[in-house]
Amino acid sequence: MNNRLCQSTRGFAEAVNFPEAVLTGLAPDGGLYAHGELPVIKGLEGLLQQDNAGIMAEVTAALLPGFPKTDIINAVKDGLTERFGHPDITPLVKIGPAWVLELFHGPTLAFKDVALGVMPRLFLAAKRITGDASGSLILTATSGDTGKAALEGFSGLPGCDVCVFYPHGGVSPIQELQMRASTGDNVHVCAVRGNFDDTQRGVKHIFIEYSEGKPDMKGTKLSSANSINIGRLAPQAGYYFAAYAALLRQGAIKPGQAVDFAVPTGNFGNILAGWIAKRMGLPVGRLICASNENDVLTEFIHTGRYDRRRKFFKTDSPSMDILVSSNLERLLYWLSGNDSGLVAGLMEALAKDGVYEVPQGMRDAIALDFTAARCAGPEAIRVMRHVWMEYNYLLDPHTAVAWSGFEGNAGENPCVVLATASPYKFAPAVLHGIGLPAMEDPFDCVRALGDASGAEPPKGIMDLRNKGLRHNDVIDIDEMEPYVLNIARGKK
Numbered sequence: 001m002n003n004r005l006c007q008s009t010r011g012f013a014e015a016v017n018f019p020e021a022v023l024t025g026l027a028p029d030g031g032l033y034a035h036g037e038l039p040v041i042k043g044l045e046g047l048l049q050q051d052n053a054g055i056m057a058e059v060t061a062a063l064l065p066g067f068p069k070t071d072i073i074n075a076v077k078d079g080l081t082e083r084f085g086h087p088d089i090t091p092l093v094k095i096g097p098a099w100v101l102e103l104f105h106g107p108t109l110a111f112k113d114v115a116l117g118v119m120p121r122l123f124l125a126a127k128r129i130t131g132d133a134s135g136s137l138i139l140t141a142t143s144g145d146t147g148k149a150a151l152e153g154f155s156g157l158p159g160c161d162v163c164v165f166y167p168h169g170g171v172s173p174i175q176e177l178q179m180r181a182s183t184g185d186n187v188h189v190c191a192v193r194g195n196f197d198d199t200q201r202g203v204k205h206i207f208i209e210y211s212e213g214k215p216d217m218k219g220t221k222l223s224s225a226n227s228i229n230i231g232r233l234a235p236q237a238g239y240y241f242a243a244y245a246a247l248l249r250q251g252a253i254k255p256g257q258a259v260d261f262a263v264p265t266g267n268f269g270n271i272l273a274g275w276i277a278k279r280m281g282l283p284v285g286r287l288i289c290a291s292n293e294n295d296v297l298t299e300f301i302h303t304g305r306y307d308r309r310r311k312f313f314k315t316d317s318p319s320m321d322i323l324v325s326s327n328l329e330r331l332l333y334w335l336s337g338n339d340s341g342l343v344a345g346l347m348e349a350l351a352k353d354g355v356y357e358v359p360q361g362m363r364d365a366i367a368l369d370f371t372a373a374r375c376a377g378p379e380a381i382r383v384m385r386h387v388w389m390e391y392n393y394l395l396d397p398h399t400a401v402a403w404s405g406f407e408g409n410a411g412e413n414p415c416v417v418l419a420t421a422s423p424y425k426f427a428p429a430v431l432h433g434i435g436l437p438a439m440e441d442p443f444d445c446v447r448a449l450g451d452a453s454g455a456e457p458p459k460g461i462m463d464l465r466n467k468g469l470r471h472n473d474v475i476d477i478d479e480m481e482p483y484v485l486n487i488a489r490g491k492k
């Protein structure tokens with residue numbers, strides 16, 4: 001197996017090098033690009049002594065052979081060190097019995113900023129490395145947070161347009177304002193009448209239709225900023241190592257000691273990065289896969305049966321309102337020993353029948369690394385209130401779901417709860433969670449939350465209030481394809 005090449009999880013597309021995989025996003029056969037063999041970090045002890053920027057660059061470089069190290073170091077410096085509001089980028093704080101890894105100090109206040117700070121710079125490097133001079137259109141479906149992070153990351157990037165589709169009425173008011181106020185000549189934002197799964201399916205359909213560069217794309221190449229892009233996953237593995245290093249520095253663990261991670265999960269990208277970190281040699285114990293009422297992954301991890309034919313719930317943690325978790329496909333590929341025939345069959349069954357079941361051996365392998373937890377709305381509210389009353393700490397509704405998973409599965413190992421969004425981004429739900437009245441206007445809620453906690457709300461959010469809304473399009477699912485073609489042809 002050539003370690004410098006990416007395989008498609010479905011096996012019908014040619015293997016490509018990593019810069020090409022980052023440029024392409026989805027493989028032409030509908031599969032996801034994946035390592036034939038994941039790299040193992042040599043000299044883990046030395047790595048863990050570096051600062052967080054150094055650790056993230058090192059881990060990203062190990063996962064993306066074919067990119068010069070200097071490109072990756074610069075991407076981390078420009079995209080993270082200089083854009084994040086905390087010197088540690090992703091600080092680790094002790095809150096009661098848990099450790100909370102704050103991933104939300106980036107410009108859009110959600111964890112997507114980590115990967116989408118780094119990825120656009122890798123994208124430019126990939127163009128240079130492959131000698132690709134064509135125009136690019138970054139096509140993205142968002143459940144709320146990826147969209148704004150992609151718009152931030154790719155805004156103004158030469159040779160690239162970025163187009164974000166989000167489910168109409170399916171994101172939080174602040175998330176929607178953030179996206180619709182986006183500036184930059186190369187950014188396009190559009191609401192779709194449907195839920196996130198419809199939107200993601202629409203985008204995947206366009207990728208497959210136009211992957212061979214149909215003539216009417218006028219030479220524009222499509223790529224993705226979603227976690228289907230391998231360039232998204234690589235930087236995310238870095239903060240698992242950074243969290244471990246912080247625990248070592250604070251004397252909370254001994255070298256080699258296993259640490260559990262509780263991860264609020266939607267598309268399975270964040271938690272898969274944790275599993276990749278484990279494969280790379282980080283002493284990870286259990287990965288607690290935490291879901292809201294959309295508990296398709298909870299059932300899957302418990303039974304081996306993935307069944308998307310179920311009611312879809314709109315929750316207070318909208319970034320996890322997902323029934324088809326794309327990145328699970330990569331886990332199935334790796335756990336089956338790269339059995340692309342098996343994966344292609346399962347994905348076909350999912351598309352056709354809405355359900356598949358994995359062989360017992362894979363079920364057992366999944367149970368070794370993952371624990372599943374479900375947290376419904378009232379439980380998330382109990383958690384937000386409890387953590388606020390006991391520890392004077394605000395959890396956003398997504399992080400509350402992860403905290404609940406931690407509480408229900410606390411074992412011997414220290415546990416890190418991944419905090420994926422700033423509480424201010426979901427201020428109305430958080431106010432309700434901690435037992436204060438929520439106002440009509442989301443900005444009043446942000447202010448009230450600031451008053452309650454005695455902290456200044458993040459500037460980026462309050463500034464939104466005075467920004468004009470530049471994007472007003474709302475379309476049906478079947479209008480997505482012509483919408484994209486218009487952008488590609490320069491009409492939009």
Ligand SMILES: *Cc1c(COP(=O)(O)O)cnc(C)c1O
Nearest residue numbers: 145266267268269270319420421
């Ligand atoms: C995207 C997102 C998640 C889910 O992450 P996945 O990688 O899709 O599993 C959880 N919380 C927040 C705040 C998010 O933005």
